[in-house]
Amino acid sequence: MPSQDKAVDVHSLYDTILILDFGSQYSHLITRRIRESGVYCEMLPCTQKISDLHFNPKGIILSGSPYSVYDQDAPRVDPAVFKLGVPILGICYGLQEIAWNHNGSIVPCDCREYGHALLSILKNQDHLLMNKLFENLEGDIQVWMSHGDQLDKLPADFRVIGKTSTSPYAAIAHEEKQIFGIQFHPEVTHTPLGKEILRNFVIGICRAQANWTMESFIDKEIARIRQIVGPNGQVVGAVSGGVDSTVAAKLMKEAIGNRFHAILVDNGVMRLNECETVKKQLGDHLGINLRVVQVSDLFLNRLKGITDPEKKRKIIGNTFIEVFEAEAAKIDQETKEGNHGEIQYLLQGTLYPDVIESISFKGPSATIKTHHNVGGLLENMKLKLIEPLRELFKDEVRELGKVLGLDEELIWRHPFPGPGIAIRILGEVTPEQVAIARAADHIYIEEIKKAGLYRKIAQAYAALLPVKAVGVMGDKRTYEQVIALRAVETSDFMTADWYPFPYDVLKHISNRIINEIKGVNRVVYDISSKPPATIEW
Ligand SMILES: Nc1ncnc2c1ncn2[C@@H]1O[C@H](COP(=O)(O)OP(=O)(O)OP(=O)(O)O)[C@@H](O)[C@H]1O
Ligand SMILES: O=c1[nH]c(=O)c2[nH+]cn([C@@H]3O[C@H](COP(=O)(O)O)[C@@H](O)[C@H]3O)c2[nH]1
Numbered sequence: 001m002p003s004q005d006k007a008v009d010v011h012s013l014y015d016t017i018l019i020l021d022f023g024s025q026y027s028h029l030i031t032r033r034i035r036e037s038g039v040y041c042e043m044l045p046c047t048q049k050i051s052d053l054h055f056n057p058k059g060i061i062l063s064g065s066p067y068s069v070y071d072q073d074a075p076r077v078d079p080a081v082f083k084l085g086v087p088i089l090g091i092c093y094g095l096q097e098i099a100w101n102h103n104g105s106i107v108p109c110d111c112r113e114y115g116h117a118l119l120s121i122l123k124n125q126d127h128l129l130m131n132k133l134f135e136n137l138e139g140d141i142q143v144w145m146s147h148g149d150q151l152d153k154l155p156a157d158f159r160v161i162g163k164t165s166t167s168p169y170a171a172i173a174h175e176e177k178q179i180f181g182i183q184f185h186p187e188v189t190h191t192p193l194g195k196e197i198l199r200n201f202v203i204g205i206c207r208a209q210a211n212w213t214m215e216s217f218i219d220k221e222i223a224r225i226r227q228i229v230g231p232n233g234q235v236v237g238a239v240s241g242g243v244d245s246t247v248a249a250k251l252m253k254e255a256i257g258n259r260f261h262a263i264l265v266d267n268g269v270m271r272l273n274e275c276e277t278v279k280k281q282l283g284d285h286l287g288i289n290l291r292v293v294q295v296s297d298l299f300l301n302r303l304k305g306i307t308d309p310e311k312k313r314k315i316i317g318n319t320f321i322e323v324f325e326a327e328a329a330k331i332d333q334e335t336k337e338g339n340h341g342e343i344q345y346l347l348q349g350t351l352y353p354d355v356i357e358s359i360s361f362k363g364p365s366a367t368i369k370t371h372h373n374v375g376g377l378l379e380n381m382k383l384k385l386i387e388p389l390r391e392l393f394k395d396e397v398r399e400l401g402k403v404l405g406l407d408e409e410l411i412w413r414h415p416f417p418g419p420g421i422a423i424r425i426l427g428e429v430t431p432e433q434v435a436i437a438r439a440a441d442h443i444y445i446e447e448i449k450k451a452g453l454y455r456k457i458a459q460a461y462a463a464l465l466p467v468k469a470v471g472v473m474g475d476k477r478t479y480e481q482v483i484a485l486r487a488v489e490t491s492d493f494m495t496a497d498w499y500p501f502p503y504d505v506l507k508h509i510s511n512r513i514i515n516e517i518k519g520v521n522r523v524v525y526d527i528s529s530k531p532p533a534t535i536e537w
């Protein structure tokens with residue numbers, strides 16, 4: 001892996017709340033909720049050694065976990081966290097881990113709680129600092145629980161600040177040390193006031209500055225990029241017109257102007273008019289120094305006779321790397337004359353979920369999703385990576401795009417796979433098949449937009465099937481191909497449901513495709529969910 005940029009640390013710019021992850025399925029939601037309050041936070045595995053931390057967190061949150069604290073192989077926090085002197089909040093397992101470290105007692109309980117519960121907030125008149133976690137909250141509040149263990153004895157010097165009908169120690173606090181524990185999950189929306197509680201912790205108790213906004217991120221990130229790249233350095237990056245690479249490219253353009261070189265590869269399997277549209281949007285409208293490399297013939301030649309989708313992906317990925325490297329070398333040559341430095345950096349649109357995915361405490365795997373690193377590009381190129389979005393979630397990237405002046409249409413664009421239409425043509429990819437698939441996809445997306453449904457659908461496309469069916473047109477028998485329409489609802493693309501289109505929309509789309517596209521006499525709608533199907537065919 002090439003080295004990461006580390007010139008200016010994000011932690012020197014924003015107060016940071018550290019979330020230590022014990023493997024709960026909700027851990028990343030804690031991060032989301034806190035960022036929504038305008039406070040920067042980061043998640044690390046619970047095994048993080050405090051002496052190896054290269055920043056001083058303003059506060060620490062211990063997440064939930066599928067383990068029980070008394071399990072042989074239970075994940076353990078570095079006890080040094082309790083000596084850092086910053087406020088700590090334990091959530092569910094986190095509460096139990098705090099108690100475990102303070103000689104409290106945790107046992108499996110007879111009355112496990114899964115789902116809604118009523119938490120009675122207990123205010124303490126003599127220990128006012130303990131009340132700060134539930135500041136502005138009173139009486140009984142709805143919370144969401146998911147636990148089978150509970151405290152049956154308070155650790156020394158802790159007091160109860162909340163209970164439910166079955167958990168006498170559902171919320172506890174240590175006043176002097178500012179350590180808090182809650183048995184419920186404030187990060188899920190089923191705890192309606194959860195966000196207030198997290199905000200009370202990070203702002204009221206940790207006193208973290210709420211300065212994490214995309215406006216402030218832009219200024220700071222631009223300054224950071226300038227410092228990394230230096231006054232003459234140059235950066236290359238592959239852009240596809242997808243939201244991540246476009247936002248990253250726009251940020252680079254703001255930071256170093258034309259010393260950023262964006263490359264769009266026209267591989268012959270992009271959507272109809274896509275390259276022209278991207279060139280207009282990125283080049284003309286956003287002023288990004290963009291070159292479009294027209295290499296459709298090269299790609300289509302290499303795809304001749306190939307029907308296996310994985311082979312198609314490989315061929316496209318490898319050819320892509322070849323083209324990109326050749327183009328980067330050309331740019332290096334062309335700009336040698338001026339006083340620019342050599343190209344040293346490669347821009348990548350890596351997002352925070354990809355980073356989180358690679359830091360699981362169950363054994364950090366350094367694999368960031370492979371399709372995010374354009375094939376094996378990085379190993380060969382010896383360029384250093386620059387990843388301006390690596391701290392951001394997808395919705396933050398969209399927000400950032402908005403502040404940077406990107407069109408709504410671009411910001412909400414459906415994802416489009418790198419191998420594009422080649423994997424949406426089942427069977428051999430020929431120029432004729434590309435033309436049919438493109439035309440069908442174009443009509444489909446156009447009609448979805450007209451019906452006002454584009455934003456409701458996470459991804460939609462038309463696939464061209466390699467089978468022929470009988471039809472009748474103008475009293476004549478036809479024997480032509482089939483178009484399959486796919487549209488899914490999903491937030492993470494890991495699981496997905498097919499979209500329930502209104503019938504009249506489907507009817508209209510089908511009519512148009514059959515009437516307007518020669519070679520197609522049938523349209524079907526894919527009603528398979530993922531799993532067991534995938535989104536692409
Ligand atoms: N035709 C292309 N020309 C240049 N770069 C490309 C092309 N297709 C893909 N890439 C590069 O590969 C990366 C990964 O592609 P991917 O489709 O996963 O993400 P994206 O295009 O940025 O966003 P989205 O997921 O919204 O499509 C892109 O960010 C871009 O750097
Ligand atoms: O860049 C890419 N290269 C690929 O080879 C590829 N295959 C699938 N996808 C996209 O990934 C998401 C999940 O798709 P699947 O359910 O088909 O795996 C969907 O968004 C797909 O479009 C790809 N993206």
Ligand SMILES: NC(=O)CC[C@H](N)C(=O)O
Binds near residue numbers: 024063069146
């Ligand atoms: N959600 C959790 O953190 C659960 C913690 C522990 N496994 C329990 O059942 O109590």
Ligand SMILES: [Mg+2]
Binds near residue numbers: 242418
């Ligand atoms: Mg894409």
